[in-house]
Amino acid sequence: MNAAVGERSPLTVPEGVDERWVTSDRIGLQLIRLIRLIERQRVIKAKKEGVERAAYVLLARLVIEGPHRSNALAEAVHSDPSTVSRQIAALVKVGFVERRPDPADGRACLLAATAEGHRVFAANRDLRNRWISDVTSDWDETDRERLVDLMDRFTTALENHHESDATGVEEDR
Amino acid sequence: MNAAVGERSPLTVPEGVDERWVTSDRIGLQLIRLIRLIERQRVIKAKKEGVERAAYVLLARLVIEGPHRSNALAEAVHSDPSTVSRQIAALVKVGFVERRPDPADGRACLLAATAEGHRVFAANRDLRNRWISDVTSDWDETDRERLVDLMDRFTTALENHHESDATGVEEDR
DNA sequence: GTGCATAGTTGTACCGAACAAGCGATTGTA
DNA sequence: TACAATCGCTTGTTCGGTACAACTATGCAC
Incomplete structure (x- = not known):
């Protein structure tokens, strides 16, 4: 599973270009694997709670960024x-969320997490964090930090990369 | 966007425990961000091609692992x-795929990628890899390798981690 | 040979998301 | 002051992707 590069015999290796190809390939494969796995977890978990799970990300946003x-x-x-x-x-x-009038624009309204929203989110966040801590219980902190830094960097790169020319990962997941 | 830890004043920090909490928190947030972003790309891209996009991951598997x-x-x-x-x-x-009888069990059948399947997959793979290379064009190779190694490790940990107690990330994405 | 487990398919429902069209209120201009 | 164009948001509809559950059928194993 982890191995498997396929095609492109390692013998060819023209001049370092291929090395990058291989790494890109591995990144793609890992992304697919990771995403599929997490989607699966979501479906397993998606039974309790009253609110649409997808909505929590919004709540998170409101709590964290106001x-x-x-x-x-x-x-x-x-x-x-x-x-x-x-x-x-x-x-x-x-x-969990309330609407307030937006002082800056009469027809808009500002969304804000209520106290209850904060509470619920915090609980979920703790649960999630415990889970992640669990999964990575045998990692040392440096690696965990490295992971998150690189993920952050990667996602940011993705965001900045012309949204228009989207090509790739989704193609074969 | 990238920052935002929220709650839990950094002043509290009892004894390193909280440091792990913060990192777990960041990991969770990054996962959500990354996944949402890629899902988006998928939808943008999901117009051409005849075959269900989701099926490609299977084709990939068959090509890579037989x-x-x-x-x-x-x-x-x-x-x-x-x-x-x-x-x-x-x-x-x-x-793109053909069924063959499974010698080991008469009622099963083995699925294998056809030549055409290999071709199509290779094309997609190259496209995807070019895209990833593009996104990370200003990364040095070491970081890219570090990223993929850590992702691999994380996903593997996830896979091994009792599938039963799924809790977390999906909760608020 | 005969139950029986098992490989795989089909029926159905659901969730999450997008696209497109609509609605209403505002703002800004005549 | 009135009217048009714009903007912010919501609703109608559709679609992709998945899971669950029931079913079929085939060969396995005793």
Whole structure:
């Protein structure tokens, strides 16, 4: 599983170019593997709780970064405004988020996490963190930090990389 | 965006425990961010090509690791057999995969990528790799390798970690 | 040879997301 | 002050991808 590069005999190796190809390949494969795995976990877990699981990411955003407009939120999480709108509606209904008028623009409204929203999010966050700590229990802290730094860097690179020419990973997951 | 730890004043820091909490927290946040972003790319890209995009991961598996039984494949990619069955059917229909009798068990059949399947996959793989190389064009190779090694390690840890107690990341993405 | 386990398929439902069209309120201009 | 264009958000609809559950059928093993 972990190995498997396939094709491209290692004999060819013209001049370092191929080395990069191989690493890119491995990155792609790992991304696919990781994402599929986490999606799976999601589905396993997706039974309890009243609110749509997908909505939690919005709650997280509101808790961590403070009030946002709906559209800004959508952009921040790379979702469609309509999607966010529905998710927010659900969060409002259960009282985790509240709408306030936006002083800057009369027709907009600011979304903010309620006290209850904060509480719920914190609980979930702790759960998640415990889980991650568990999974990485035999890692030393330096490696964990290295991982997160590199992931951050990678994701940021992805975000900055012209969104238009999207090609790749999704193609064969 | 990148920062934002929220809660838990850094002043508290009892005895290193909290340091781990913070890192776990960052990992969780990064996972969410990364996954959401890639999902988005997928949707953007998901227009051309005849075969279900999700099926490509199976093709990849068959090309890289050789023939599999359908159920084995399902397990390998953490999907339901029914899902895989349908996806394979699609791949067979377009001629990227073929069924062969399994010598070891008469009622099973082995799935294998056809020559055409190999070709299509290779093309996609190159595309994907070019994209990844692009995104990381200003990284030095060592960092790219570090990233992939850590990701691999993390995903493997995830896989090994009792699938039963799934908790966390999916909770608020 | 005969139950019986097992490999795989099909029916159905659901979730999450996107696209597109609509609605209403605002702002800014005549 | 009135009207048009814009903007922020919501609703209608569709689709992809998946899982669960029930079913079929085939060869295994005793």
